[in-house]
Amino acid sequence: GCGQNSASSGSGNTINLAFTGDPESFDSSKVAESAANTVIQETQEGLVRLGDKKIEPAGATKWEVSSDGLTWTFHLRDYTYSDGVKVKAQDFVYAVRRMFDPATACPSAGIFYCIKGGEDFLNGKGSVEDIGVKATDDNTLEITLKTPTPYFEQLANFVSILPLRQDVIEKAGVTYGTDPKAMVFSGPFVVDSWIRGSKIILKKNEKYWDAANVKLNEAVISIVPEQATQEQLFDSKGLDIIQDVKAEYVDKLKTKIDAGDITSLVGYYPSCSYVAFNNKDKDKIFTNAKIRKAFSLAIDREAYSQNVIKKDVPAYGFLPFGLNNGEKIYREAVEEPLKSMSGEDPKKLFEEGVAELGLNTSTPITVTFLQRTAASNNKTISEYLQDQWQKKLGVIVKIDTAADGATFNKSIQKGEYQVAVTGWGGDYNDPMTFMELFLTGSPNNSAFFDNERYNELVNAGAVDSNADKRLDMFREAEKILVADNAGIAPLTYNVKTTYMQSYVKGILVQAGGPAWELKNAYIEKK
Amino acid sequence: MAENMNLPADNTAKGQGQPGKDRLVEVKHLKKYFNVRSGVLKAVDDVSFDICRGETLGLVGESGCGKTTCGRTLLGIYEATGGDVFFEGNNTSTMNKQLKKDFKRNAQIIFQDPYASLNPRMTVSDIIAEGMDIHGLYMHKERQERIYEMLNLVSLNKEHAGRFPHEFSGGQRQRIGIARALAINPKFIVCDEPISALDVSIQAQIVNLLIKLQGELNLTYLFIAHDLSMVKHISDRVGVMYLGCLIELATSAELYKNPLHPYTQALLSAIPIPDPEAEKNKQRVVLEGDIPSPINPEPGCRFRSRCRYAKAVCSEKRPELKEVGPGHFVSCHLY
């Protein structure tokens, strides 16, 4: 049976965790969602590993960058898969090639367009050999980039370039990644079993090169979609860690925290939710920067975050906390652009904008807010914004609901909307993961933001290896995006607080990437 | 009621298929088989007869011999397995819509089982008026009056009009069925044991009523009953059925005076007499032998297993219905 979570196999070395949904697959070239990422990160050892807020050597003991910033050479340690076969540089080459193989259709391939020849091969233009990745010997991997990418080391942590064993994959065929028994693992843990919709059991990988430092014997990850159920399990110690909890639950936990039964870890998850205005609005309204700004300023972000959604922190800029620009944390180094603008009167701005557009003001202006399904959290947000805008700007806000996520995406993608709330989470730890979003023509530029100066600044920042210069460029670009031009109206930065039973030690919760890192975790004997 | 101003009643004996008579209903080789678990149940097996306008044909026979089935198949309530029925010269199975509607209005049935044939969720007035509503015969006030009139005809009170079927006694229910059939002035009525649940006085009233209507409106009846004296009284001709077949057909006087078929003889001798003395001393022709089954019947005469006169030929050939005297038909190898 299952669910004997807390009872089984001596509590000292088992940890009980939960996901809200099943991973899609454990095939690192085919997935792009958090649950799969988390498990894959725990069970495979790539070039690097994300330590406490910084990249640490892992499969690669060291690496160099060529002076033009284009060639990265990684030196691998001698380590093996769970079946005892050595991990070779060729396995990384295979992984990169597989990622760009059109037949694989890797969803995250776009992140690695910086690798030379990758994009072309994906588009069916070049050949495999042209991809800038090669194994000079079993232990040396050389990656050649198209443009200098100062943050490539961050990308090296990404699941898509974890080593892959060609023989294993070819043996499993398309089903690779669905059956843990047919996989090999190079990370601290192996996937022992996976009962879809129920649970995943990780066991310590005895063949792991650093097995001596892995204290956990087992991790049981239950699939618990309902937050309330997770809470109940956590209360009864059936679950050791809980994340993304409601403010009300936190209040409930307070006494336990004070008593030391529960410890908490506060971290920022690099994501920002924002209001997207359609800068190419067919009804003109949101083509006007003043109007956009008025809408942005009309939102009481403090009240929104504290009273409406009751989580996260108000965002006055686009880039969230938790992103490094070089050594510094970007958000700490750059003041949020909207902070200084609190004095401006949105109504006045709005009227100016309307005048600029020459709109007829005899009847109130109506805008349509597109919400992604009427799920309760979406609904609360839309109704709050509706009320704010109607009250403060005197517009009429109609709420239109998309039938489902796909419909919503379609409308956004095709620019068939006026205002909508959406968000962005970083893929890697660099401002670029946010800044590139609003480049003209970027696929995720849902606001259809189109600003030449912004493009110029961001494109330059992308390849500049001087951290300070980048910071200045990004600072200006961000100001253009959220303040001057108000292409979007940021709402909040995601705060990720993790609560755990106090006997859980050594766990790492990262900004971005996997949900947690178990390599050094252990359960303190009670 | 123009259509009823037809030929005057002619109550003299009529032979089967006699030319020149106004035949209202002609039944030709009518068959109705039911599929049951253990085979084919031949409820009506090749029955032919005619009924003239203004005539009453009595139909008697052992219980379960197919009288009800015959009456219902004749009216198209059951789909015939074979044979044809002609009404006013038109084949009922190939009639067009209008004719069919007229047929339904002109040919009515009084059901044997009164309670089952009354919708439990209709008041008596609605039940009686249903035919009128269907054919748009009486409207509004007239309708109400007609309902009362019908109730009165069958000796029920006006007060009964608002009641539901379950609130009646068995006899009262039967009378509701009679009222329903009469309400639309049909030309032809299949009376399936219309009086069996009635006390003698009301029986008399109903029979008087039927006869009176026949006289006035030249109605035609197929009168199915077990009460042989009543059948004799009301019928011009009487047919005797046995196990799906018509075995004897004659004018009522003739049949009662001179029954030919052994079964008919047995039947007539079994009539109970309302006199304790006479009852005690009565001689009956007692039928012995196995009762045959209508399921997959064997060839030959259906009565032979119980017949005193059974011969070899009886088990070989099914006897034809032969005319042995004027208008007297019998189906027996004895004749």
Added chain:
Amino acid sequence: MIKEYEQELFEVVGYDKEVADAIVRPNITYWKDAWRRLRKNKVAIFSMVTLLVIGLSCILIPILSRVDYTGQNVAMTHLKPGSQHWFGTDELGRDVFVRLWMGGRVSILIGLLGAVVSLVFGTLYGGISGYFGGLIDDIMMRIVEVIVGIPYMIVVILVSISLGKGLPSLIIALCITSWTGLARLVRGQVLQLKENEYVLASKALGASPMRIILKHLLPNTMSVIIVNTTFQIPGFMFAEAFLSFIGLGVQPPYTSWGAMAALGQQQMSYYPHELLFPAVAISLTMLTFNLLGDGLRDALDPKLRQ
């Protein structure tokens, strides 16, 4: 000991020619009779009154109340019921009491409208299919199977896209499959009922199939139809919530009981009142409809007639 009577009493007078007709009640139809009996049923009357009160409250309270059902106050969210806000406030600090009555408008309207549409369509469809049987039944039931077989979500999303949003498309989306259950129920009953002799009797009178279905078969199926309908009303209320989830239902800031209950579900561990009030409203409405339905069933049962 024989009592002595005045001798003249023993004069023979013979038949009484005037047949004294007893009290003749105005004779009424089945339906009128049912209505009369329904009115005598205390529970049913109580239910009707309750429904009326709920209905009137939905109409009047949002108009008469000083509180605006859209009025947000994010500083006072999730308040418990109290003297200020009788039923507390919701996640945006809006008054639940007024919103409840506002939501009732939509929910009751949807519940009734949906029930009526699927009632009419479902009974007729099932009646026809069951009565005619044979090929007609085969075809009609295969259509039902197809309708049930195609995923509802797909159909509904397409309805919302091709017909736009608003009450008509909402009703269409609600009713697209909802009638099939009733149709099958009625068909089942009709298959059984049509074998009754009174149907034969009616046929013999020349009744048209439609008449037999409407006058004989459906009245005798009524009790099942009633139960089904009283069940469908809350069903529609919840379905509306689901449809508004995908954008077909009421649009904010309007609300409905179903939508309120759906929101309340999310908050149930911490703010149970936000679920309680809409749920009670739905339950109460359903209870009254069910009691009324039972009363109606009894009223339609001639054997219980008094």
Added chain:
Amino acid sequence: MTKLMEVKNLRVSFHTYAGEVQAVRDVSFSIDSGEAVAIVGESGCGKTVTSKSIMGLIPTPPGDIKENSSILYKGKDILKFSDKEWQKFRGAEAGMIFQDPMTSLNPTTKVGKQIMENLMVHRHMSRSEALNEAVRMLEVVNIPNSRERVNEYPHQFSGGMRQRIMIAIALACNPRLLIADEPTTALDVTIQAQILELLKDIQKQFDTAVMLITHDLGVVAGMARNIIVMYAGQIIEKGTVDEVFKNARHPYTNSLLNAVPGLNLKSKVQLASIYGTPPDLLAPPAGCAFAGRCKFCMKICREQMPGVTKISSTHEASCWLQHSQAPKINIAEGIRGEQDG
């Protein structure tokens, strides 16, 4: 002979929309074991209601068995029976043949099973024994092919056959009291005769009391020893068959006897029937219920209910004409005379 059952002052009403239908008004009679009593009377006069009361099958509401009514079976008042006692009584002690065979049979159960049920419950037979017995019962009531036909459903039988199945059900457990409500109406005379023989056999063999309700006075003559004549919910005359047939004292009984058509009747002449319609039981007349239809009606008949007059130890009638003050009239002659005239 012992008194098996005694009905005392039975009054049954139905509460209807229009008012209270007094279906049975103060009926008293008794049946000895082994005796056959016939109840005759106008359609709607309360025969079925009386017999259903004895079986405890009057639905209440709308039915209502009035206070003071009592039905004693072997000295015990069955109206006060508990559920358990009823179960023992019905089927085993008393069987009833219902008047309406179609609706009284369960349409979805094989007729064999409907007979077997009884046997299994009261005679504790095994399934196969019961089946054999059911087959035998069907044979006894003259249903051919009974071995096969036990497996058929009621709608597959003819009216008369259903009636015989009802009879088989009622007889299955050889009850001590058999209520036969018009048991042979749908039967032809030959089968009727056999069924009546069967009833007589059972009556003799098991000392069964038979309460026979019928309209067929011929059947009464052949079957019963005593006869009860009911009219408008009341008993108006009772006595032995001989007494009543030969020497009926009530004008209604006389009219009834007079209305029987004989085989020697002329075709299509008016049959004798009783003038007028029976009274409405919603508001039965204060006096004699038959008064309005009685040729010899006297003033007092319209005003007061007649008392019971004993004519012999077994024969009694409720009619003012039997009162000593009444004019002496030959009722039978008078009624026949009217018909001839």
Added chain:
Amino acid sequence: MGRYILKRLGYLLVTMWIIITATFFLMNTLPGDPVQTGTKLLPEAVAQNLRVKWGFDKPVTHRYVIYLNNLLHGDFGESMKTPGLTANAIIRDKFPASARLGLQAITFGLLVGLILGIIAAFKRNTWIDYTVIFIAIAGISIPSFVLAALLQKVIGGSLLPIIGWPSTNVWLSGFEYTILPTLAASFGSIATYSRFMRTSVLEVLNNDYILTAKAKGLSKREIVQKHVLRNSLIPIITIFAPQMAGIVTGSFVIERIFCIPGLGMYYVESINGRDFPMIMATTIFFSFFFIISIVLMDILYGIIDPRVRVSGEKR
């Protein structure tokens, strides 16, 4: 009977074909790009590759032909959401949990519902009847979500596990895991069956053959078993049939709350995620069961009431 079943099988094929065709084309008119369903849009080249992989570059009709052809070979295709898993595999994997939960729930719901319904009918308009009405109202108007959560809170935890499902010996072991979900899932059925049974029984009790049964001296229980039950079953069977089919698709809410590895979640999510092969597979699977249960229902009609002639023979 044999011919009748053959005929119904023929109909089944036709109906299935219509459902498959309709669903296929309707599904393809849904807005939203099946390869762009995540919150983040994929680069166009990546998306294009995915489209090629799933065949979205071909015209719908062409894809339809391919799909039908695959279907004839028993291939339902690969799920788009869970790369590597075929729809067949997912259904095979997930069906047992849904089926067990469903079977347990409808059996329990049916039994309790029928019993409550019969009791309510016999005690019409007494407090017992009203209690049953209350249970029914609760069953219908308390969303199963709430009920499930309440069960978890009130009964779960110490007494019974609140989540999970037996993973080995799926059909028989781990009964304790199935108790709460079964209860939660059966509440609605209890409500429905009890209400329908109540009216249905009341109708039957009106019939004269109940008097006959009484006159035979049967006890109340015997009357119910032998005469009432069967005659009141037609509406129950009518409701039961689609419920049987519903087992296949499982219950979204219950499975979600109790973390049961069933098909329910898949059905809803596959539509949201435009997982076309899964949509088709579950639709086919569901429709097949639905139609089969309708056939059984029709046959049962005839068995329950011999007067019903579903096989269409003439009177």
